[in-house]
Amino acid sequence: MRILHTGDWHLGRHFEGRSLEQDHQAVLDQVLEALRTHEPDALVVAGDIFDRAAPPETSVRQLNDFIQRVTAETRAAIVMIAGNHDSGDRIGAMAMLADRRRAHVRGPLVADEQPFILTDAHGPVAVSALPFGYEHAARACFANADIRTPADVMRAQIAATRPHVPGNARWVVVAHAFVDGGTDSDAERSLSRAVGGIETVPADVFEGAHYVALGHLHRPQSIGGEHIRYSGAPLAFGFDEEGDEKSMVLVDIDGGGAVATRLIPFAPLRRLRTLRGPLDALLAEARAHPSEDLVRVVLTDPERRIDPMKRMRAFYPNACSLAYEREAPLELKSATGRRHAGVNPAAVVALFIEATLGRPPSTQETAIVAAELTGVPEQVAAE
Secondary structure (H helix, E strand, O other): OEEEEEOOOOEOOEEOOEEOHHHHHHHHHHHHHHHHHHOOOEEEEEOOOEOOOOOOHHHHHHHHHHHHHHHHHOOOEEEEEOOOOOOHHHHHHHHHHOOOOOEEEEOOOOOOOOOEEEEEOOEEEEEEEEOOOOHHHHHHHOOOOOOOOHHHHHHHHHHHHHHHOOOOOEEEEEEEOEEOOOOOOOOOOOOOOOOOOOOEEOHHHHOOOOEEEEEOOOOOEEOOOOOEEEOOOOOOOOHHHOOOOOEEEEEEEOOOOOEEEEEEEOOOOOOEEEEEEOHHHHHHHHHHOOOOOEEEEEEOOOOOOOOHHHHHHOOOOOEEEEEEHHHOOOOOEOOOOOEOOEEOHHHHHHHHHHHHHOOOOOHHHHHHHHHHOOOOOOOEEOO
16 A cells, blocks of 8 residues: 655745745645656645635635646545644535545544545555544543543544454554654644643554554654654745755555655755855855745844845845844754753853853853742743
C-alpha cells in the first residue's frame, strides 16, 4: 500500500500582508505531479487545509479545482481531515459531495468513527481519519465530562475507532495533534483553549497503528520512529522557518505492516531570505540579482539611512521588513529559531544589559539582579 502524506496547506494565508495564492497553486501542482509520478493508492491531507474557518472564495475554488483534477487525472483516493484552523462543519460538508469509494472526509468529531478501507494484494488497510476537536466539543461528542486536554480528546477518538479496525488489517491513523517530542515553529496556533493547558499528546496513544500521518507542526519530522511522522507545511509561514526544506511523505506499507518513507521536496515559488549587511553592499547585490523572494532586511550601518526600504524594494518588491541590527529586538530563541523549553530570568536580564549597553553585566549588577529575582523560579516557560 502506498500513501502520499501531506497537510497544513493553510490555503488563503498571507505572508506579511502578501498573498500566497500563487505559491499555494505551485504547491498543489507539485502534489498532483507526485500523484501522477508515484501512483499512490491514497492522498492523505492531515488538516489545516484552509488558514481560517471562513476561507476566501478564491481558496475554496483552488481546493475544489485541485480535487477535481486528482479525481480526473489519478487513481488515488483522498483522505482529508479538518485541522484546528479549519471549520469542521465546512470540511465535513465536502464529504456529502464526494464519491465515497474514493474519498473519506472528516470534519466534526464522530463518536463511532468508521475507518476507510483500502485494499491491496496483501489485504485490507484501515485508515482512521480523526479530525481535530477542542475539549468542549469532545466532551459533548463522547458524552464524557472527564475530557480536559487534547490528549484526552485523542484517546477518546482512538477508543472510538479502534473496535472497527478489522483484525487482519494494517492500520493507518490520520490526526491533527502536537505529539510529545515534536519541534514547533512560530506559526502554529495552540490546540488547547484551556489557559496554561498542556496541548501535547503522548505518542503511545497511537499504539498498534502501523503508520500515523500527522498534521499541525510545520517542520517535517518523525516522532520516535518512521511510522509516526509529520509531513510539515509545504510553505514556510515565518522567518523562523527560513532554510527549512519543505516536503511531502511517500509511505510504503508492506504486507506485514512494515513502513518505509521517502521525502519528496517541494520547490517553492518564492524563498524566505534574510539579507544582512550595510545598505550600500545590499543594494549592489540587489542590482546584480533582483528577486521576487520574500525577504527581511537587517542593516548593519552604524547610522540610519534615507529611505532604505524604498530603495531595497526597487529590486526586492517583496521585502517584508527592515530593521537596524543595533536596534533589533532581543531574540529569546536558538540559532535555528526554535523555542526554548525554558529560559533563565537572570540570563534574560544579562542578555538585555549586553544588548543595550554593549557589555556584559558587572558583578554589582549581577548581584542586584539576583537579589531582585529572589523567589522567582530558576526556569520559567518561554512564551
